[in-house]
Amino acid sequence: MKAHKFVDSVGVHVRAGKGGDGSCSFRREACVEKGGPDGGDGGRGGHVIFVGDHDEDSLQRIYYSPLLFAEHGVPGRGQKMYGRNGKDLVIKVPCGTAVFDRDTGAVVADITDHRQEAIIARGGKGGLGNVHWKTSTHQAPTEFTPGDLGEEFHLNLELKLLADVGLVGFPNAGKSSLLSRISDAHPKVAAYPFTTINPIVGTVCYPDFSQIRVADVPGLIKGAHEGVGLGHEFLRHLERSRLLLCVIDMAGVDGREPWDDYKALRNELALHSAELARRPMLVVANKMDLPEAVEKLKSFRRRIRLPILRISTVDDRGIAEVKTRLWEELRPLPRGTRAAGRPATELETPAPVVDASDEIVSAEKVRLAGFLDMAVRKRKG
Ligand SMILES: Nc1nc2c(ncn2[C@@H]2O[C@H](COP(=O)(O)OP(=O)(O)OP(=O)(O)O)[C@@H](O)[C@H]2O)c(=O)[nH]1
Ligand SMILES: [Mg+2]
Incomplete structure (x- = not known):
């Protein structure tokens, strides 16, 4: 049993099964002369199907076996016997998995619901047996067709967690x-x-049994768009959130100013995606x-x-x-994987200004580097 590893992005090679060949056969039986053609058709190749499963929480299983090949269809046989269809290869993926074509970047499927199925690669059609070519003037046909090849793709799978609310904040903000x-x-x-x-x-439960899901992602720091800290990679898990909850360490325990933190967070969000930056925020x-x-x-609230x-x-x-406000804010927001953004209502200039030289205080950077090194090594497993 492999140790649990959170995998949210993986490349796979999918290949559906080839159709079985049609058969070329003639009826042979005692006392039956010139029994005629009796070659049956081949079976369809198996499809590769992805199905959403809420018991899966990561793409770990696929990460360890990324070659997803379905079974071939069985060739037809004499006595007009059809070949059996190849078995479909059904792969469970966590809800929230987006499937992209590796070459074109096009979205192939977006699996958000439990038991939602998507045929990712279709199996090839089975070939026809020679029985199909029999006519009054062509009584001993030897023609048959081979089975078609199954579809084959190189794909990227990305897990984007499904949560109503995403928490954004510097490390240690709480x-x-x-x-x-x-x-x-x-x-x-x-x-x-x-x-x-x-x-x-985490799931927040209310007295009327309604629930909302809140995602906690790793801390975001200034320069994350350039790979500082854990970078922007995990921000994809906020993309489906309808509301962002920006957590600020108001006491500045790590020696930073709350307003600077807030500006840096907005900046990083905007640099990741303009749409994410427009997402409603508390x-x-x-x-x-x-x-x-x-x-x-006191000074923070004057500026916001x-x-x-x-x-x-x-x-x-x-x-x-917080629990009540989350519920109130979410109620009018449309459900869906990507909510339409509401413009930010803050006073600060919306356009992101990036100043690479204006980095985190160097002493803190050195301290962070040690933790980071540890975190990245842990993440790589
Ligand atoms: N005094 C005080 N300390 C807090 C409060 N909330 C969190 N902390 C402390 O702040 C530190 C960081 O808290 P976490 O909840 O781990 O912060 P985080 O934002 O999840 O940090 P990362 O996971 O590193 O991104 C811990 O030592 C907490 O005990 C608070 O309301 N008051
Ligand atoms: Mg944390």
Whole structure:
């Protein structure tokens, strides 16, 4: 049994089965002269089918066996016997898997629902046996057709988690702490950056039994678009979220200013995708139990027009309000894999300004490098 590994992107080679050949055969039987043609048809080649399964949470299974070849159809035989169809190769994929053609980049399928099926490669048709060529003037035909080849593709599979809400924030902002307070998920919480290296989804339950799914992804830092930190790779898991929850460490525990964090986060989102940057967003000011947070919040709220939810995951203040607000904000937003964006309503200039030289304070960078190295090695398994 291989250790669990979170795989959210994998290349595969799919090949459907070839159709079975038609048969060329003549009836041979005691006391039956010139029995005539009796070659049956070949069976269809097996399809390669992907089916969504909510028990799958990663593409790990496919990662270890990326050659997905379906069975060939069986050739026809004498006595007008049809060949059996090749068995379809049914592959379970996690809900949220998008399938792309590796050469053209076109979307082949987007599997979002449990039990949703998509025929990715069609099996070849079976060939015809010589019995089909029999006519009154052509009574001993030897013609038959071979089976068609099955479809064959090189594809990329990308898992984009299905969650209603995506948490965005710098490392150590308290994203995982918040998720553990509002849902039953138990993400690891620790006082070092990049504690979360793989996305985690938690389900928030309400008294009327309605639920929403919240995704916690690794921390985003300035320069992530250039590969700093864990880069932008995991941002694909936010692409299907209808609402983003921006978690800010209002106390600036790591020596950064909350407003700078907020600007950097918006900038990185815009650099990843303009659509993601327009996604509706709520801002959460975390660590309000610390006195510095109260001071910093004063200047922060002067610069932002969005309502700010003040919380602390230590003494649970504002946590109930976050749950209620999430529900209220999500209700009017259309369901679907990609919600239409609502323009940002903040005061700051929307256009992203990137200044590569203006990087994180170097002391912090050095400290981050150590954690990062560890996180990347852990992620690569
Ligand atoms: N004082 C205080 N500390 C907090 C609060 N919320 C989180 N922390 C602390 O902040 C540190 C980081 O919390 P995490 O929840 O792991 O932060 P994260 O955003 O998930 O960080 P990464 O997974 O590294 O991206 C931990 O030591 C928490 O105990 C809070 O409201 N108040
Ligand atoms: Mg975390």
